[in-house]
Amino acid sequence: MNYKRIIGTIICFVVLFISSCNNRNINIIVGGEQKELLVNYLLYRKFNVKITDNDNYITLNKINEKILIGIITMLDLKIEIIKDNIMNANTTRTVEGGAYIRKYLKISAENGMEILKDDAPARWVYDPSHPDAVLKGAKKGYVQIPNIDLITEYCDLIETAGLYNGIVDFIKTNYKNIIAEKINVNTIDEITHNIKIEKGLQLLLEFSLFGAKKTP
Numbered sequence: 001m002n003y004k005r006i007i008g009t010i011i012c013f014v015v016l017f018i019s020s021c022n023n024r025n026i027n028i029i030v031g032g033e034q035k036e037l038l039v040n041y042l043l044y045r046k047f048n049v050k051i052t053d054n055d056n057y058i059t060l061n062k063i064n065e066k067i068l069i070g071i072i073t074m075l076d077l078k079i080e081i082i083k084d085n086i087m088n089a090n091t092t093r094t095v096e097g098g099a100y101i102r103k104y105l106k107i108s109a110e111n112g113m114e115i116l117k118d119d120a121p122a123r124w125v126y127d128p129s130h131p132d133a134v135l136k137g138a139k140k141g142y143v144q145i146p147n148i149d150l151i152t153e154y155c156d157l158i159e160t161a162g163l164y165n166g167i168v169d170f171i172k173t174n175y176k177n178i179i180a181e182k183i184n185v186n187t188i189d190e191i192t193h194n195i196k197i198e199k200g201l202q203l204l205l206e207f208s209l210f211g212a213k214k215t216p
Contacts, residue, residue: 024061024062024063024064025059025060025061025062025063026059026060026063026170027057027058027059028057028058028059028060028163028166028167029056029057030057030058030163031056033156034159034160034163035053035058037074037078037105037107038058038071038163039051039053039058040107040108040109041070041071041074041107041113042060042067042071043109044107044108044109044112044113045067045070047066047067047070048062049061049062049063049067050062065171065175068167068170068171068175069171071167072164072167072168072171074105074107074113075160075163075164075167076164077105077113078105078160079157079160079161079164081103081104081105081115082153082156082157082160083157084103085102085103085148085153086148086150086153086154086157088100088146088148089146089148089150089153090145090146091146092130092132092143092144092145092146093132098122098144099122099144099145099146099147100146100148101117101118101122101146101147102117102118102120102146102147102148103115103116103117103118104116104118118147120147121147122144122145122146122147123144123145123146123147124139124142124143124144124145125142125143125145126141126142126143127141127142127143128140128141130143132144
């Protein structure tokens with residue numbers, strides 16, 4: 001298990017905050033790939049917003065409801081892509097042929113928002129009884145398994161959903177004119193719907209997504 005990634009994700013959400021001096025400025029603790037994705041999205045959309053990188057958090061100045069709705073729409077798309085990867089982690093046969101290939105969201109000023117396929121090689125597992133096992137040749141008895149690391153996907157899901165829900169909370173607090181029904185809240189139950197999750201990872205999700213899970 002990628003315990004360092006798990007611990008880093010938990011720490012990230014213990015200290016994550018989204019705040020404002022007024023509803024025109026927002027501070028977001030975000031790092032790594034999440035920061036790069038967020039900044040690239042804002043640059044791609046050419047929003048009139050000032051981005052200040054303060055190392056461990058970024059400040060967005062002169063924001064408005066259009067920018068915020070755009071950000072959560074982008075994050076919602078990323079969540080759906082991650083969910084597809086998790087649900088297809090064991091898919092060894094697709095209509096295109098071969099095992100499922102991991103997908104990811106890439107944003108750039110040149111090409112905009114793209115859903116790309118990961119070029120990491122698929123894994124081969126020896127399982128001659130599997131219906132998709134190779135029948136002859138050097139790989140006889142082997143099955144092609146998707147190039148998906150579930151720990152990485154779950155942690156990415158936690159980070160993305162945490163950022164999404166933090167911004168949703170900010171919108172609901174500072175932008176009363178936005179109709180709440182237009183915003184989809186990614187609760188833990190909705191995110192994990194139809195996804196088979198190991199017990200330990202389920203507990204991790206519940207702990208890390210405390211802002212999204214309602215206490216019964």
